[in-house]
Amino acid sequence: MTLYRFGPLLQDLDVWLLSEGTHLRPYETLGAHAATMDGVTGTRFSVWAPNARRVSVVGQFNYWDGRRHPMRFRKESGIWELFVPGAHNGQLYKFELIDAHGNLRVKADPYAFESQMRPESASLICDLRPKWNSQRTAERRTSLMPRSLSMKCISAPGAVIPIIISG
16 A cells, blocks of 8 residues: 655645635635646646535546545645646646545535536536747737837717827
């Protein structure tokens, strides 16, 4: 049996804001996010399930076996979290939980950035931010910039409206 060696994943401020319901970008904290911890690449998973008895992350990376990756419960917030080494973009996953009544349920991630189409329902590990080719992006920006501008004002009853005319 391998011991889990990674510490808490969520920052205290995130936990506090999520607990009081005032976090402005919970999608950046909850769900699946690529991460490197202690030099190990993988994905960190987190889900809010305060009444669950147990939560595991299951997916292609563990043959959909809920015994392999049980998540750690953050009692102060009701959030379950886990870092899974080797889990990467493009892999399917779900959360397997035992609810308050002892029923086993397998659920899609409500904060997933990508999911399968019906009738399938697994979530897909993927990045939130697209990776930009900086050279191509710079060329594209300069090609969209107008070369010369002149300003002209037109008037309407009670208002002056400036118009930019490309020259």
